[in-house]
Amino acid sequence: MQLSDESEPALLRLLAWLDRQGYDFVTPTPATHARVTARADKAEARSLRDIFGWSLPFAPELLPSTPTEALEQAGLLRRAGKLLRSGVRASRLGGRLFLHSAYPTEQKDAIFFGPDSFRFVDFIRSELPRAGRVRRLVDIGAGSGVGAIMAAPLLPGARLTLVDLNAAALRLAVVNARHAGVAVEAIEGKSVDDVSGLVDLVIANPPYVMDGEGRSYRDGGDMHGARLSLDWTLAAARRLEPGGRMLLYTGVAIVDGRDALCEALERALPDLGCGLRYREIDPDIFGEELEKPPYADVERIAAVGAVVEKARVAPRRARPL
Incomplete structure (x- = not known):
């Protein structure tokens, strides 16, 4: 998706217009989306939800001039x-x-939003009351910005930093934040290492699928897609202030009943002065991935939440005898 700085005012007008119309849509998984739009009555848009939710083609006269002009000015009106x-x-x-x-969402720089967004938000909002006062939140792989934006009401006075290697995602996240009335700063980068200084709260919903097309919003690397989740978490653990936390929502492949990500975190985090709480949020997601060759040995993909907390006091080293 190509977005310029000039597209932001147009997209803000589009969001404001949709809000005034009472527009509402919940985006499902790509597999569900494909099944619904394959129906005979979904060949052409009949409503705003068809246009801006189901991504159906529409007759020019169906959409009023305000949203049509906003899309055109943003370079997002397709023929x-x-x-x-x-x-x-x-x-x-x-x-x-x-x-x-x-x-x-076939482009390598596509900006994802779907059921994972809902689970991610539920997870971080359930954990934030335990985090105490937060001065700075860093959202790694921020995408549409949903994590930081939805966390903002629970973090009064916190500085919110969005990090993503996708420049278009950052621009769209800033638009979403401005529409929500949330102040954010955007940094183009790959991980928390692209942010200066120590951090007291990191949140992340990394890509976690082995994607043969290398799409940045899906491809989580090896370990059946868990490599990026592991790398981001360990990088954050090194940068947390004493008492700081990382809230990781991700997906993991379960092979013979074992979770390789959990095992790797349990081995590595103690040496970084961090503890771990870890739980399954949903035991079976994106089952269609199991039909693909990289998942031939996987029995299920689970959505998990990990809470990494840096010790407030460094543990004492044993004195030599």
């Missing part, structure tokens, strides 16, 4: 013969609208 398409979708979560990539 499909005599019909048009929107280059973005809009979804509502917790009463707030978020822009993200239109379906199908």
